[in-house]
Amino acid sequence: xxxxxxxxxxxxxxxxxxxxxxxxxxxxxxxxxxxxxxxxxxxxxxxxxxxxxxxxxxxxxxxxxxxxxxxxxxxxxxxxxxxxxxxxxxxxxxxxxxxxxxxxxxxxxxxxxxxxxxxxxxxxxxxxxxxxxxxxxxxxxxxxxxxxxxxxxxxxxxxxxxxxxxxxxxxxxxxxxxxxxxxxxxxxxxxxxxxxxxxxxxxxxxxxxxxxxxxxxxxxxxxxxxxxxxxxxxxxxxxxxxxxxxxxxxxxxxxxx
Amino acid sequence: xxxxxxxxxxxxxxxxxxxxxxxxxxxxxxxxxxxxxxxxxxxxxxxxxxxxxxxxxxxxxxxxxxxxxxxxxxxxxxxxxxxxxxxxxxxxxxxxxxxxxxxxxxxxxxxxxxxxxxxxxxxxxxxxxxxxxxxxxxxxxxxxxxxxxxxxxxxxxxxxxxxxxxxxxxxxxxxxxxxxxxxxxxxxxxxxxxxxxxxxxxxxxxxxxxxxxxxxxxxxxxxxxxxxxxxxxxxxxxxxxxxxxxxxxxxxxxxxxxxxx
Numbered sequence: 001x002x003x004x005x006x007x008x009x010x011x012x013x014x015x016x017x018x019x020x021x022x023x024x025x026x027x028x029x030x031x032x033x034x035x036x037x038x039x040x041x042x043x044x045x046x047x048x049x050x051x052x053x054x055x056x057x058x059x060x061x062x063x064x065x066x067x068x069x070x071x072x073x074x075x076x077x078x079x080x081x082x083x084x085x086x087x088x089x090x091x092x093x094x095x096x097x098x099x100x101x102x103x104x105x106x107x108x109x110x111x112x113x114x115x116x117x118x119x120x121x122x123x124x125x126x127x128x129x130x131x132x133x134x135x136x137x138x139x140x141x142x143x144x145x146x147x148x149x150x151x152x153x154x155x156x157x158x159x160x161x162x163x164x165x166x167x168x169x170x171x172x173x174x175x176x177x178x179x180x181x182x183x184x185x186x187x188x189x190x191x192x193x194x195x196x197x198x199x200x201x202x203x204x205x206x207x208x209x210x211x212x213x214x215x216x217x218x219x220x221x222x223x224x225x226x227x228x229x230x231x232x233x234x235x236x237x238x239x240x241x242x243x244x245x246x247x248x249x250x251x252x253x254x255x256x257x
Numbered sequence: 258x259x260x261x262x263x264x265x266x267x268x269x270x271x272x273x274x275x276x277x278x279x280x281x282x283x284x285x286x287x288x289x290x291x292x293x294x295x296x297x298x299x300x301x302x303x304x305x306x307x308x309x310x311x312x313x314x315x316x317x318x319x320x321x322x323x324x325x326x327x328x329x330x331x332x333x334x335x336x337x338x339x340x341x342x343x344x345x346x347x348x349x350x351x352x353x354x355x356x357x358x359x360x361x362x363x364x365x366x367x368x369x370x371x372x373x374x375x376x377x378x379x380x381x382x383x384x385x386x387x388x389x390x391x392x393x394x395x396x397x398x399x400x401x402x403x404x405x406x407x408x409x410x411x412x413x414x415x416x417x418x419x420x421x422x423x424x425x426x427x428x429x430x431x432x433x434x435x436x437x438x439x440x441x442x443x444x445x446x447x448x449x450x451x452x453x454x455x456x457x458x459x460x461x462x463x464x465x466x467x468x469x470x471x472x473x474x475x476x477x478x479x480x481x482x483x484x485x486x487x488x489x490x491x492x493x494x495x496x497x498x499x500x501x502x503x504x505x506x507x508x509x510x511x512x513x514x515x516x517x518x
Contacts, residue, residue, distance in 0.1 A: 011354075021345050021347040022350075023342070024280060024285070024345065034272060037268065038351065039354050040265045040268060040269050040355065040356070
């Protein structure tokens with residue numbers, strides 16, 4: 001009888017753990033080749049699979065160095081190479097971008113996006129939420145071990161703004177970032193009209209982050225202020241579209257409920 | 258299981274054994290094993306140089322090689338087959354591969370037996386001539402037969418102790434206490450009732466050695482019947498099988514939680 005989890009199941013799963021442990025004394029190529037053989041591949045297949053994975057993570061030049069001499073970023077990349085080396089259908093990655101420089105992050109995210117586009121399932125666990133802004137199709141927010149919200153980022157944000165928060169959470173304010181040369185004056189006027197719950201000036205005092213309970217009224221008032229106060233607005237953007245912002249909103253609402 | 262599956266499992270077991278053998282023999286931590294293997298060679302050289310007798314050769318084999326190097330060497334190798342990997346946080350590389358846990362155990366155990374038998378067998382093969390050279394040691398054919406018999410005992414000792422220590426490494430976070438308990442049983446087995454002596458590994462190893470150790474001159478010594486070679490070999494294989502079956506049972510239920518270890 002075949003069970004849902006059989007001995008062959010791991011061949012369909014690639015896993016990148018957060019822990020940094022490796023069998024001692026191994027080179028990057030040796031690690032991948034040896035464990036591809038443990039997967040059941042013969043020597044030629046294992047060599048080829050290892051070379052391909054190393055190339056995809058741009059580790060070819062250090063492949064024959066011992067992993068103990070690798071930098072943090074290289075160790076992270078060899079873990080990713082191991083996770084993808086057998087072309088899995090499901091990738092489970094625990095803090096996969098830890099220690100990677102921006103270039104390597106972009107490389108890793110492009111690689112993972114490629115896997116997802118090819119039909120694989122990519123599950124990323126991370127505390128650095130902005131890493132997922134352009135990558136996550138769906139998110140699951142956990143707070144103290146409990147499910148706080150799940151779904152598409154835009155869907156969760158809309159549900160929060162519309163009072164139909166996931167798990168029937170109450171209504172949440174929208175946050176807007178406004179770039180304006182006279183940001184303190186703009187903040188004062190918005191407070192005068194009782195349209196913001198809070199506003200934070202940015203460090204250069206040429207922008208502010210405002211939270212409002214009524215987005216429509218806020219944007220109408222902003223138009224009026226531009227006209228009447230002759231404020232030079234350089235840009236307006238929702239500040240709660242990022243995964244981080246949505247997560248904070250979900251958590252804030254959950255704790256306030 | 259068809260031929261392809263069998264070949265795949267064999268290949269996987271071989272791959273695990275190759276990784277393990279390299280870790281056991283060619284890593285920094287192997288140094289203690291080499292020291293344990295070199296110990297009887299150095300002492301045999303010293304004993305030989307100071308005028309060895311045949312009883313010195315017999316004692317060297319039973320006390321130094323079997324009682325010290327093989328016992329502690331196997332404890333070091335086999336209790337760490339899985340425990341060391343849990344501490345180094347690298348066991349997931351094996352557990353996440355599509356390999357049966359029994360095949361994983363077989364690969365690691367065989368590598369352990371190969372490494373231990375190679376090191377301590379080599380130590381025996383080098384130590385004997387060093388002891389024999391001063392007093393001749395009899396005809397060359399006799400020497401070779403004696404060495405061959407004792408090398409066979411070393412291999413069986415590695416296999417039997419190995420299975421027990423593998424089990425200890427899987428059952429206990431700190432296997433020092435069960436290893437010490439087994440050491441106590443092995444060292445003091447001669448004062449135990451015959452039925453309990455039969456539970457010790459050394460009881461069977463003694464029966465297979467080319468020359469049995471001299472009887473212990475103790476008031477409390479209990480004479481137990483010496484098993485025939487066939488019974489001794491079968492008993493050692495049974496101990497090995499028991500240890501491996503129990504290890505396989507434990508390994509199938511093993512769940513990794515590095516933070517707990």
